Amino acid sequence: MKGISVGLLGLGTVGSGVVRIIDNHQDTLMHQVGCPIMVKKVLVQDLSKVRDIKIDSSLLTTSAAEIISDPEIDVVIEVMGGVESTKGYVLEAIRNKKHIVTANKDLMALYGSELLTAASENGCDLFYEASVAGGIPILRGLVDGLASDRITKLMGIVNGTTNFILTKMDQEGLAYEKVLKMAQDLGFAEANPAADVEGLDAARKMAILSTLGFSMKIDLEDVKVQGITGITEEDLHYAKQLGYKMKLLGTAQHDGEKVEVSVQPTLLPETHPLASVHNEYNAVYVYGEAVGETMFYGPGAGSLPTATAIVSDLVGVVKNMRLGVNGRTAITPQFGKNLKGPEEMYSKYFLRLHVKDEIGVLAEITSIFSENGVSFEKILQLPVRKKESSEIVIVTHKASLKNYEDILQMLEELSAVNEIKSSYKVEGSAGA
Amino acid sequence: MKGISVGLLGLGTVGSGVVRIIDNHQDTLMHQVGCPIMVKKVLVQDLSKVRDIKIDSSLLTTSAAEIISDPEIDVVIEVMGGVESTKGYVLEAIRNKKHIVTANKDLMALYGSELLTAASENGCDLFYEASVAGGIPILRGLVDGLASDRITKLMGIVNGTTNFILTKMDQEGLAYEKVLKMAQDLGFAEANPAADVEGLDAARKMAILSTLGFSMKIDLEDVKVQGITGITEEDLHYAKQLGYKMKLLGTAQHDGEKVEVSVQPTLLPETHPLASVHNEYNAVYVYGEAVGETMFYGPGAGSLPTATAIVSDLVGVVKNMRLGVNGRTAITPQFGKNLKGPEEMYSKYFLRLHVKDEIGVLAEITSIFSENGVSFEKILQLPVRKKESSEIVIVTHKASLKNYEDILQMLEELSAVNEIKSSYKVEGSAGA
Structure with a gap:
């Protein structure tokens, strides 16, 4: 088999990590897929920007079309973020028979079902492990590892920024605003932290997780959301006194018929495994009817952890290419949407x-x-x-x-x- | 596609769980694989034994040949345990082009490489997720989820019996013999507990884990083993005083060139995530060069959790059958064996x-x-x-x-x- 050519949309933190891993782990990758994997073209905003990775400047382009219309590119890795125009690029790449790997939870939470259908119709894979909980292979865990079980409940600490903030508030007795500033200085929170601290980021991930876990299409607007901006030192003080830890917890429950999904500040018993998930770490707790309780723990973000998930997806795409089964492994939801009303939650x-x-x-x-x-x-x-x-x-x-x-x-x-x-x-x- | 016929070798705790899940989750399974999955024949030792599951007695047989030579059986699930004669059955089933799902860590630790080669040569899948850490999908996590990373270290609490014993000794200040008796009464330890308490069971699992994680064939005799029978209340007392928890820990390290693997009672800092894995639960900590630290936690044994892993493997086999790619997904080790000497550990x-x-x-x-x-x-x-x-x-x-x-x-x-x-x-x- 000839080598695999990859086009990257985006060269930010995660995109740089992808380039690094493909470079550094070329032997490991080649052993697994049986051919070299090369980055052929990378979409950037600014060709002249100084970057902290070594990359041949001839690979860079400011034209998305050079990637999504290049017949030699087999796989497009989307790490540019954004939703509407990104969706356009991804759809066009799919129509051009390119497999997609994306880390974009916003895109997947909003248009996942449409994109997966398009991919399947075009014989393309669309993988998105990196969109939830960074380096933790939780989507595979749900889809493959627990394939035979009926998932009844998912609980996730799926936003590293808010978990970092709540951990510091709790451990150091500091006020929300102080810790937010600290998190911004350390690069754990963005200048505009709204999507994180208002719970929207976590809600997107819970929509993706519950769609997969319950085999039912759950949309972003089905997730009840409350952020952490109102949490005070007093709240944490009382929580501690009562034997609880405060976490921004995504919870999704399936009672066999109906489903409820929420992201809310939640008091968890100190002895619960999720209560000891600290700082920027993420974890997803999965309850299955047969398996009982399992937990997947790891880094929820960061350049290399997220890139690991992306390149592992890329390995999956290339294995499927070798086997000739791309676009045939996705499963459409088994159940129609059936949400609980407030009197049933x-x-x-x-x-x-x-x-x-x-x-x-x-x-x-x-x-x-x-x-x-x-x-x-x-x-x-x-x-x-x-x-x-x-x-x-x-x-x-x-x-x-x-x-x-x-x-x-x-x-x-x-x-x-x-x-x-x-x-x-x-x-x-x-x-x- | 016609239905899939499964033959079971063994109908003990785990085998019964498999029958239950295939029965109870038939809709879920059918949705995923697109056809019914039926248990066609089950090898038992005693036809007249009273069992706590409903199963048509006409399915039972005392003749392994009726299963491994039945041309209508597509997949053989091996849950009978044992090594030498079991290996014979499995090999014959493979020669008869049957896919294999096994929970047998003894078999895989001793003959995994030979069996995987035979399976691959015959176009058959051989999956064994259930052989390590029961319901935790850790093998998939290593092979698929972290495919792109270089694993540098694995640490596992992979034996539920010894973890139960050490947890009770620690929490209740009881002597080893007393807790062993308690574990036997509760069904967490066998009448002859040697394989568990001497560390052999954990060593088999570490051989399997490190072979996959490091892409290097690690044999059982490469694993340095020390059991828990010598651990006293005094040891636990001092461990606690020093801020540690005692765990029977499997450790496998890869420094880029050489590997060391051991199973030994180990003092872990109380704050380490593995230190709060209690009772019969298992967990595997994975360090990857890029991903950093991840942990997979869940039930390490038990009828339904182990059966979940087996039936999830079965789903994998059937999906591969539909795609026509059986026997083509296994990866042979990338590296030749290279073990550290005592002066390098x-x-x-x-x-x-x-x-x-x-x-x-x-x-x-x-x-x-x-x-x-x-x-x-x-x-x-x-x-x-x-x-x-x-x-x-x-x-x-x-x-x-x-x-x-x-x-x-x-x-x-x-x-x-x-x-x-x-x-x-x-x-x-x-x-x-």
Whole structure:
């Protein structure tokens, strides 16, 4: 077999990592696929930019067409990011019978199904392991490794930026804004961190994970999202006191019929394996009916880890080329979309309130909960912090989202409640 | 495509799980492979045995030939255990062009290479995900997920029985014999636990893992093995005091040229992710040059978890059948065997000595270490336990195995040393 020619769309952090791995691991790759793999052309924005990798400048181009229309290019690796114009490039490359490897979770969460269909119709592979949890081979784990099982639940720490921030806030007792600044200085958070800290990035990954795990097309707008920007030192303090760690957790559940998917700050028992996933690391917990609990842990981002996933996908494409089976390995979803309504989603909740320091307030609050059929697992009433105000921290037993939202609204309207300071999901029970 | 017929060799714990999953998940399987999968024949020892699964008694046979020679059977699932006669059956099935899925680590550690060659020559798949770490899809993780990376180190808790025993000894302060009895009563340890507690079972799995991870044929006899039978409550007590957890750890290292593989009781820093793998759970830590650290965690044994891995392999076989690529996906090792000698294997060690309670003893001991170029990271000298005897606990800095073994021998010969009570590897540094 002649060598394989690869075109790269993008030469940022991840693209540079891909070039590095293809260069440095050429022997390993050649042994596995039986022929050399060469980068033939790379799309960049600025030809004259100084780069920290060695790359022949004749490989660089500012014209995407030079890659996606080059008949000699077999595989297009998309690491440029973006959605609309990128989608156009990828579709055109597919029409030109090029296999695609992408790290683009935005693209896959929004247009994955359309692109996978186009790829399959054109006999092309479209692989996207790198789009979720960087270097962790979780998509393969779900699709191949646990192929025979029925996945009932996925829980993921799938955004490294927010996990870094929450870890530092927790370990060093610092405020959100301070840690965000630190994360930006260290390169763990972007100048505009919104997509990370508002939970959107994690939501995209959970849409991809749950689509694969449950064999049901889950769209981005099906994922209920709450970010971490409102989390305070007080919240972390109480979480700790109650035996929990706060994580931005993606949760997807399948009860055999209906599905719910969310990304929310969640209190996890300290003893849960996900609670000890620190800093920028990611992990995905998978519950299968037969296998029980498994966890996949590793770096969720970074140049080389993400590039590892991309080049492993590339190896998969090339193996399929040698076997002549490209475009025939994808599986379309087995089930039609069937989402739970708020009255069917059950969770425990953590709620922190500032209330008037008056007689009878607690009775008013508890009666709102009991009217809505929700009971307490724990309640802390805390010393007055400010004049005429005291703090109440509640962990509920399992409640439907419908009932819980009704309670929140009634509390809002209660004159004895000064402010609902915070409200988070709670997963499992802490021993404390 | 007509349905796929499967023959089972064995109907014990794992075999029953396989029958259950094929029955219960038929829809999921059919969606993935596009045709029904049926169990056609099952080899058992005793036709009249009462079983806790529903299975048509007409499927049972006591004749292996009825399975391995049946032209209608496409895939043989080997879950009978054993080595020599089992190998005969598997080879004959392969010659009869049957694909093989096996959970048999003994067979794969001893004859994997021969069987894989035979399978490939006959256009057959031979998959064995279930042979290592039960329900954890670690072999796929190494072969596919991290295909593009160079694995430099593998660390695995790959034996559930010993991990259960060490967890209970540590958490409940009980003696080895007591916990072994408990594990046997709970079904976590066999009546004859030798293969587990002597480390042999883990060694087989490390041979399989390192062969795949390093692309170098590692045989069982290349794995240095030490079991857990000598571990005492005192050892665990000191480990804890020093900030470590004791685990039976498989370690395989590849320095780019040479390889070393061992299974030994090892002190791991409490903060290491593997240190919180408890009870019968397994986990494999993988270090890749590019990806950094990843971990795969899950149930290492049990009927349904192991069966999940087997049926997922079966799905892989059937997908390959549909694509017409069976027997073409295995990769032969890239490198010839190249093992480190004892003078090239470096580790830290934990050593516990009973010595005569005399002046000058410590000086004698320390001079033996310094003569051999080995220095201490920590040394505890403990109050006299028995008359005229005191205890010394040492954690060394990194030393070559050669130097360390010389030290052990010189200590043995020293009249001031009453007894070398214990000697274990130490991985990493505890914060304490």
